[in-house]
Amino acid sequence: MRTISKYYIVDDSLLPEAFGKVIEARKMIDNGEVRNVSEAVKKVGISRASYYKYKDYVYEAQQSSWQRKAVISFLLSHKSGILSKVLNSISNRDANILTINQNIPINDSASVVISLDLSQMDGTIDELIADISAIDGTNKVNLVAVE
Numbered sequence: 001m002r003t004i005s006k007y008y009i010v011d012d013s014l015l016p017e018a019f020g021k022v023i024e025a026r027k028m029i030d031n032g033e034v035r036n037v038s039e040a041v042k043k044v045g046i047s048r049a050s051y052y053k054y055k056d057y058v059y060e061a062q063q064s065s066w067q068r069k070a071v072i073s074f075l076l077s078h079k080s081g082i083l084s085k086v087l088n089s090i091s092n093r094d095a096n097i098l099t100i101n102q103n104i105p106i107n108d109s110a111s112v113v114i115s116l117d118l119s120q121m122d123g124t125i126d127e128l129i130a131d132i133s134a135i136d137g138t139n140k141v142n143l144v145a146v147e
Contacts, residue, residue: 018046018050018054019054019058021041021044021045021046021050022046022050022051022054022055022058023058023059023060024044025037025040025041025043025044025046025051026040026055028040028043028044037051037052059147068117068118068119068121068146068147069098069115069116069117069118069146069147070115070116070118070125070143070144070145070146070147071113071114071115071116071143071144071145071146072113072114072116072128072129072132072141072142072143072144073111073112073113073114073140073141073142073144074086074111074112074132074138074139074140074141074142075109075110075111075112075138075139075140076102076105076109076110076111076112076137076138076139077108077109077137077138077139078105078108078109078110079137082135082136082137082138083102083112085135085137086112086114086132086135086138089128089131089132089135090114090116090128090132092131093121093122093123093127093128093131094120094121094122095116095117095118095120095121095128096116096117096119096120097114097115097116097117098115098116098117099113099114099115100112100113100114101113101114109139113144125143125146129141129143
């Protein structure tokens with residue numbers, strides 16, 4: 001299970017220059033300024049290896065309120081009321097549900113992916129995952145992504 005343990009906010013003047021360039025390259029790709037990773041890394045002056053090494057770990061802090069988002073996946077036993085209990089546990093922590101995708105049950109188990117807005121959440125994502133894992137009928141609760 002992947003969980004969040006520690007994040008730091010550090011002034012970029014203390015970090016290796018490559019971190020800022022990875023963020024810059026990712027923005028260029030996201031905005032369509034370049035066609036691919038090779039073009040982006042060439043423009044910012046880093047290697048593709050550096051880009052791929054850090055791209056999933058280096059993020060820019062937002063100036064507005066921290067609007068964190070997360071994606072959680074899990075399996076539900078095909079029993080009435082389990083999804084409702086999961087939704088209640090999310091609501092009890094004041095996390096807002098953005099999307100829910102539930103597949104049909106196969107072999108008495110349905111996969112569910114929920115995206116959440118964590119900006120107003122009480123507690124940590126680790127605590128929320130523990131809450132969901134503690135519900136009878138939930139299995140393989142995983143943190144897929146955090147933004």
